[in-house]
Amino acid sequence: MASPALYSKYARVWITHLTEVWISAELTKDYNPGDGALQLQLEDGTELEYKLDPKGNALPPLRNPDFLVGENDLTALSFLNEPAVLHNLRVRFIDSKLIYTYCGIILVAINPYEPLPIYGTDIINAYSGQNMGDMDPHIFSVAEEAYKQMARDERNQSIIVSGESGAGKTVSAKYAMRYFATVSGSFTKASVEERVLASSPIMEAIGNAKTTRNDNSSRFGKYIEIGFDRKHHIIGANMRTYLLEKSRVVFQAAEERNYHIFYQLCASAHLPEFRALQLGSASDFHCTNQGRSPIIEEVDDAQEMQATCKAFLLLGIGERQQLDLFRVLAAILHLGNVAVSGRGSANCSISAENSHLSKFCELMMVSCEPMAHWLCHKKLKTVTETFSKPLSKAEAMDGRDALAKLIYARLFTWIVGQINRALHSSSQQHSFIGVLDIYGFETFEINSFEQFCINYANEKLQQQFNVHVFKLEQEEYLREQIPWTLIDFYDNQTCINLIEAKMGLLDLLDEECMMPKGSDDSWAQKLYNSHLKKSSHFDKPRMSNKAFIVHHFADKVEYQCEGFLEKNKDTVNEEQIQVLKLSQFALLLELFQEEANASGPSSIAASGRTKMTRVGQSFREHKKSVGLQFRNSLHLLMETLNATTPHYVRCIKPNDHKSPFMMENSRAAQQLRACGVLETIRISAAGFPSRWTYQEFFIRYRVLMKQKDVLSDRKLSCQNVLEKLIQDSDKYKFGKTKIFFRAGQVAYLEKLRAEKLRAACVMIQKTIRCWLARKKYLCVRRAAVTIQRCARGQQARAFCKSLRRTRAVVVLQKYQRMCVARRLFQRQRAAAVLLQRLLRGHAARLRYTQVEPKAVVVQRWVRGWLARLHYKRSVQAVIYLQCCVRRTLARRQLKRLRIEARSIEHYKKLSIGMENKIIQLQRKVDEQHKENRQLSEHLSVVESTSVAELEKLRHHLETLQGVEEDARHLGIRVSALEEELGLVHQELDRSRKVRCKEYVVAELNEKNGMLKSEKDELNRLIQDQGQQITGWSYPAGFPEYAERLEMELNEERTHYQNLLSEHLRLEEQHADLKSERESVLYNTYTYLTNGNKYECTEELNGGVDMALLLKLQRRVAELEKQRLHLQNECDSREEQLQQDRANDLEECQRAIGAERDYEAQKRQELEAENKRLKKDLKELRVALSLGEGSGLVSPGAPAYNVLLEQLNSTNEELEMRKEEVLILRTQLVNLEAFKNKVKEAATEGDSGHLNEDGELWLAYEGLKETNKLLESQLQSDRQAHTEELEALRVELHALQEERKEQQLLLHTLQPQDGCRNVGLECEINRLTRHNLDLMEQMDKQDKTIRKLKKQLKIHLKKVEASDTLPALMRKARHCEGMLEYKKQDESKLLRTLITDMKPRASAVSLIPDLPAYLLFMCLRHADYTTDDQRVYTLLNSSINCIKNVLKKRGDDFETVSFWLANTCRFLHCLKQYSGEEAYTKHNTPQQNEQCLLNFDLTEYRQVLSDLVIQIYQQLIKCMENILQPMTAAGMLEQDTIPGVLGLKPTGLRKRTSSFPEEVSYTLESIVKQLDSFHSTLVKHGNDPDLIRQAVKQQFHIICAVTLNNLLLRKDMCSWSKGLQIRYNVCQLEEWLMDKGVQGGGVKETLEPLIQAAQLLQVKKKSGEDAEAIATMCTALTAPQIVKILNLYTPLNEFEERVSVSFMKSVQVSFLLGRQESPQLLMDSKTVFPIFLPFSPSAVALENLQIPSSLNLSFLTCF
Secondary structure (H helix, E strand, C coil): CCCHHHCCCCCEEEEEECCCEEEEEEECCCCCCCCCEEEEEECCCCEEEEECCCCCCCCCCECCCHHHCCCCEHHHCCCCCHHHHHHHHHHHHHHCCCCEEEECCEEEEECCCCCCCCCCHHHHHHHCCCCCCCCCCCHHHHHHHHHHHHHHHCCCEEEEEEECCCCCHHHHHHHHHHHHHHHCCCCCCCCHHHHHHHHHHHHHHHHEECCCCCCCEECCEEEEEEEECCCCCEEEEEEEEECCCHHHHCCCCCCCCCEHHHHHHHHCCCCHHHHHHCCCCHHHCHHHCCCCCCCCCCCCHHHHHHHHHHHHHHCCCCHHHHHHHHHHHHHHHHHHCCCCECCCCCCCECCCCCHHHHHHHHHHCCCHHHHHHHHHEEEEECCCCEEEEECCHHHHHHHHHHHHHHHHHHHHHHHHHHHHHHHCCCCCCCEEEEEEEEECCCCCCCECHHHHHHHHHHHHHHHHHHHHHHHHHHHHHHHCCCCCCCCCCCCCHHHHHHHHCCCCHHHHHHHHHHCCCCCHHHHHHHHHHHHCCCCCCEECCCCCCCEEEEECCCCEEEEECCCHHHHHHCECCHHHHHHHHCCCCHHHHHHCCCHHHHCCHHHCECCCCCECCCCCHHHHHCCCCHHHHHHHHHHHHHHHHHCCEEEEEEEECCCCCCCCCCCCHHHHHHHHHHHCHHHHHHHHHHCCCEEEEHHHHHHHCHHHCCHHHCCCCHHHHHHHHHHHHCCCHHHEEECCCEEEECCCHHHHHHHHHHHHHHHHHHHHHHHHHHHHHHHHHHHHHHHHHHHHHHHHHHHHHHHHHHHHHHHHHHHHHHHHHHHHHHHHHHHHHHHHHHHHHHHHHHHHHHHHHHHHHHHHHHHHHHHHHHHHHHHHHHHHHHHHHHHHHHHHHHHHHHHHHHHHHCCHHHHHHHHHHHHHHHHHHHHHHHHHHHHHHHHHHHHHHHHHHHHHHHHHHHHHHHHHHHHHHHHHHHHHHHHHHHHHHHHHHCCCHHHHHHHHHHHHHHHHHHHHHHHHHHHHHHHHHHHHHHHHHHCCCCCCCHHHHHHHHHHHHHHHHHHHHHHHHHHHHHHHHHHHHHHHHHHHHHHHHHHHHHHCHHHHHHHHHHHCCHHHHHHHHHHHHHHHHHHHHHHHHHHHHHHHHHHHHHHHHHHHHHHHHHHHHHHHHHHHHHHHHHHHHHHHHHHHHHHHHHHHHHCCCCCCCHHHHHHHHHHHHHHHHHHHHHHHHHHHHHHHCCCHHHHHHHHHHHHHCCHHHHCCCCHHHHHHHHHHHHHHHHHHHHHHHHHHHHHHHHHHHHHHHHHHHHHHHHHHHHHHCCCCCCCHHHHHHHHHHHHHHHHHHHHHHHHHHHHHHHHHHHHHHHHHHHHHHCCCCCCCCCCCCCCCCCEECCHHHHHHHHHHHHHCCCHHHHHHHCCCCHHHHHHHHHHHHHHHCCCHHHHHHHHHHHHHHHHHHHHHCCCCHHHHHHHHHHHHHHHHHHHHCCCCHHHHCCCCHHHHHCCCCCCCCHHHHHHHHHHHHHHHHHHHHHHHHHHHHHHHHHHHHCCCCCCCCCCCCCCHHHHCCCCCCCCCCCHHHHHHHHHHHHHHHHHCCCCHHHHHHHHHHHHHHHHHHHHHHHHCCHHHCCHHHHHHHHHHHHHHHHHHHHHCCCCCCCHHHHHHHHHHHHHHHCCCCCHHHHHHHHHHCCCCCHHHHHHHHHHCCCCCCCCCCCCHHHHHHHHHHHCCCCCCCCCCCCCCCCCCCCCCCCCCCCCCHHHCCCCHHHCCCCCEEC
16 A cells, blocks of 8 residues: 555546546545545546545555556556556557566567567567567567576476467467577478477367457467477477367357368368368358358468468378368268258157268268168167167257267367377477467356366466466565565465365266266256355355356356256267278278377367267276366376476457457456456565666665765665655665665655756756846847947948048049040940951951862872872883893893804704703603602591591490490489389388488579579679670769669679578588488488398388399399490500501601602702703793894794794793692691791792792791691690590599499398398488589589680680781790699698688788788699699689688687688789789789789689678678677667666566676777777778778667667667767767778668667657658658657656657658658668779789798799
8 A cells, every 4th residue: 555645736546437447537635644535636627526435444546657657567667556557558558559568477468459560580580689678578578588598497488378269379379489480590491390380370270260259269278398409499399289169160159150170171172182072162061150250351261271281291291191181071061961850859860861961971981871870869778788769859969069079079189199290309308398378267148168167277377377476576585685474465276176176066067977867957056065155266146046156366257057067078979989980981990099099198188088878998988077187187287387487478358349459448457357467466566566776776866865875885875865765664675686665665756856856957947047037138238238339320420421422422423424435435446446357357267268278279289290290200210220221131131142043053952952851840740749649648548547546436435325325224223213112111200301301402402503593693694784884875864873773783782692691501501401311311220220120121022123123233233244345445445546546646757757858859859950941941042042143043934933932831831830839838838847947948048049039938928827727726636535535534434433333232232131221222312412423523524614615715816816926936924923832732731821820820920811812822823834723623622621711710700800801812813913904904014924824713703702702791790799799788778978867667577687697788898899890800901991891781780789679678768868879879980980981881871870869859749840750760761760759768757758649640641651661670680782892912922921930831932
């Protein structure tokens, strides 16, 4: 009871009301003890006199201050009473849209009746790892507390979810299980977590139905135990069900439905697989149409059916079992439509031709006649005889309904058992968390047996809850060493004894059921006789003798006795069951097998057991009543709960109309009383409900202390001030760390604090107003004196000014007139001069334009004439000189010829000698032609020989391919054998798991392939976009277009990097699955080998054809012999071919040498002969000239004509010889010796004799080109031959490996092996892995071929582009800056530079990025030596080593930063020294000479770029793991501005966190950590742009975590907290300025947090304020703005809450049109797309020094 002193004027109280339960009123007069009434004023202004009870003089409960309303924890309220709790819940639910509230250890959840965006993965991540009192109330917070306590205390946990129908129990339990599935961290697909979640749609389909209160009401209770291993991963689950409402199968009230599964079946009846069930619409069946409401709005039963079937498949219930299950359900529907004919108590009958009965019997595979007979009759047994008794129509219909209920109950139990088998794990369970979803306290107008059992269960749960709450309070007092007395709390043990004790209600009910003529009336009389007026919890209604009243803890409930006995017995005709047991339907027989085999621990009380009048064992099995079974299962449940740490969730239904965010006070108050919330409040209020730590109390109530009371010891200071403020020491107690207050004392302290602050405010206001008034008076006085002084001065200045103006006017007029006249004259003169100048210029230009073309024409013709004249004169002079010279020479020649021609005999001898020489030349030419033909024939023979050899090799290759085809056929037969073995293994659980793993691996491989293709596609798109951007011209509006392109590029980059991270994650998952599968296979093999050899052998013998195996073995042996023969033959042929090629090559070289010498000799002879012929020709001409001069031979004489003809023929023959010599030289120019001879002849001057007209030089140039072509063809032929040989070797090696594998496979399949099926399966898996490896090798080879083709194209382009002939000798290139190592030292090099490299030591002693430089220098040497194998090995090994280091030490920030810098530098080196112009323009000439020569490493640049992205994402993950724990504490919780923040009273949840006092972080801790990150990145040599991007990501993490905590913590949303956040952000901005990394959008990442702080500080009243908020908060989404305004909490009475009208104006007027994401929280996991700008290095490779500490002495420097 609160102190009477608090009932003063203006105090507010709660008074009762008929409809609103409680209403608020304000005292208009102080209350004095002894007054009989209170003078009150209601909120609507009505005056009221409230009469007090004269006996108890109880005062109405006080209302809490407004700033305490809306608290997260109800125990934080100063006045703990029912109206305060109800009002707090109402304000949070309706005004703030918050559905969760703590009440001590209870989480109160109010059903909002609309979906809320507070259950996403981002919310789960936000609550994961947080203490329960640090975040706003949520079901995830309770789940996290249970998970954390299980991990910390190694104790099992339970979450008890209760509430009446429609309150949201099932949804709350589902979200709790989803939380466990998300945070448990399993990696396998179709894992236990997914199977646990998949059980929910199945249980909702078969156990939930539509009621008048809820569209998805659970009609049974369930307890799910989720098992965890030692690493706290989910490994299995188990479900127990309680009290299924079987009566709903055959009866539904108005506006209600049967179980969902029936309507789902009817909605899917048109599907082909369901046509055999002969179903129709749900309105056609009696069991589904009694409520006349077969449809639920916004629910598609057909889609729900698909979800149910998918869940069945996920839980291992195949399609065949599903069809059997649906068959039973369809039979129940048909059974409900079976019509019974008859009237009154007369005999009834059912026609055997009844369509629905025949369909029922057809589906159940039973005979119609006996079923029709026993539906209308029952068998009675006596001691001597047995006879059949006809039933009335009502009894027959009851029997039919009882059979339908029994079948459905057995099917429900069977499904639960199947689910438990699917969720069972062979691994040992270390701990578990149980989730209990059970019905709450129920009371209706008519309450029957079901409500009695439900309320009985709630009595037991309430007792356990009371004991637990009392225990927690006791532990708190003992821990703080507070003297305490026993708290009087409600103990309902007497009510429980009334129900379950000996001769209790259930005991009497079972006794009455055993009586032959027991009835409900006789049972009621026994109850009256046994308990009426003997138990305070039992009563009898005044107007009824067939009902009784039980006073439960929540309310008194009147139960109608009618139907209790029948429901407790749950009788079914035994003969009907016997008919069903004769069925051929396997599932039906399984349902009705013996109870010991059919039921299990998972369904102990899933439904009532059938009680049938049978004898022997069957009767003993079914003698247990429903009540007894329920009591036993309830005791087992309570034992389980008592052995765990419970967590309570109480679901409240706010109204019965399912209206969103509307609360009816009467319904809410009724449920609060029933669920134990008010009992918790009462227990808490009976002790010391308000508790403060000494530091919190000191900060809050420092204003009440005087300066002398403030001591260094905070505890002593608090004790001194409390002794002065509160006189009664019983009102508070001092604990070790906290101060405990009675109820109402905190409100009294708050009142004193408010009065002190109010007085201080009045004093401040008075002083400020006085200061403002005096300041205003002094200002006005100074202004008056100034005005007077200025006015007088103004008058004097005005008079003086008038005198000056008069004089000035005269002067101005004079000068003005003069100025006007002068200006007019100057203007006219300037105009005239301008006109003259323009006219003269125009005339001059006109003359110039007329003369200029003519002058040009004249000049052109004159210059041309002069040039032609000079040319003609020069030509004439040259011709004249030539004529003179030729005339002189001709005269001399003529003289000699005349002298020779004088002798006829000499002429005849000369002619005869010339003929002989011509004949000899003709003979030599013919011989030369013959030798040329022989050479060509010899070359053709050599070519045909090589072609024949190639054909032989191709023939051998085809033979080997045929062998390979046979091997493939053999593999197909092996696969067929594997399929047969797979049929045998279907019954084995372990083999099924292995196949599941293989399916997952295949799916992951497929996903990997899809990701790779998508990655390649994105790379191609990025390249295309880059080409488009390169050739694009800048139009108008380019900045907007460029910004849009940049955004699209960032989106593509983000998508690509997300795909890359997903690809890497899937690769890791694939590796884990692979190792897990191998371990499972090994365990399976070991298990079968040790224990199940015999069984395995039998199964294999039964499923495998041994004759086929022997044939297969023989065939493999034959193939092996054939393969060896082919291999030997191929080897011999290869050796023979090599030997033949070597012999042919030697012979060809010898022949070519001989031919070369012979051709050289013939060439010399031809040249000598040519010289002789020329000499003879000259002599002949001389002779002719001499003869002409002497007159011996006249020009017309016959002899002269003969000589001329011979002369002409001789000239023609000489021309033909020249051409033949040229052709011969062209054929011989491909030989290297001939080129040397030609060069020697050219140097010795012989070419002057052979090159009279320049033909020889032209031939030589053409032959050089021919030589190049022949050399390239020869090289290509050699390379093709080498590749063919290598391909043959690879195929031979593959055949050898395949032979070994087949031998191993056959050895595994031998009959003497007891477990060959497992060995075969292992071998199959190994072969599959080997095939995958071969496919990867083929892909690598394809990539290598593509690379070589690219390199060939590049070299061809370079050759085509070169204008000069390549040098014959290799030009020496610059070879400095390279490192050489031996092949065996490569592993040592990688181990030194990568694996064993210590980042911290290397950052001190080595230059930045030294490993990258050294690796690149090694790569340069491999490129220089054209060692492609070493290049690719070095690159691949380096990348793999870096990945391994990051996998092992990926959590170390320094390691990740170090390799990020080195990988980036290695990538930049590949670009810088690639030789591409885009990168080499930044190089020095020395660096350009060191570019790579032979290999194009573009693909490896992409691989390294992906690796950089991976390392960067890992770096971000490291930073996030470090920053996330300290962000909320440093940015929100720390009091960085002392004296500004005020603390509010905290509830129980804040007092009892999951963990003890943790490390406290401050803003200085965050700044220090940022300094550490920045210095590490700089020290390791990371690029500045990369550092800026990392800092941007750090600030995004800080902003996202801080804002998310602000959005999920109501206690942080206040004005003072906004001031603190703004101060902290300023400190971070100063850090950015200090480090110089404020650019690049880093500061903009803090904008949402800045705007949130401003939103907490701005005014929130008028529409202008709302408009200002909408304009200011552009970086916040609409849900975030609304959430912050909803959470805004005043810390003092002077602050005002945000009104509902203001919230609506903000939502409707300004935020409605925003197109934003509806997501509430910022995604702290978002990683901005990384941009890697090219950063060339100025380091000279040749100047790098290798430290001796690295022990790299095996490297050789160049």
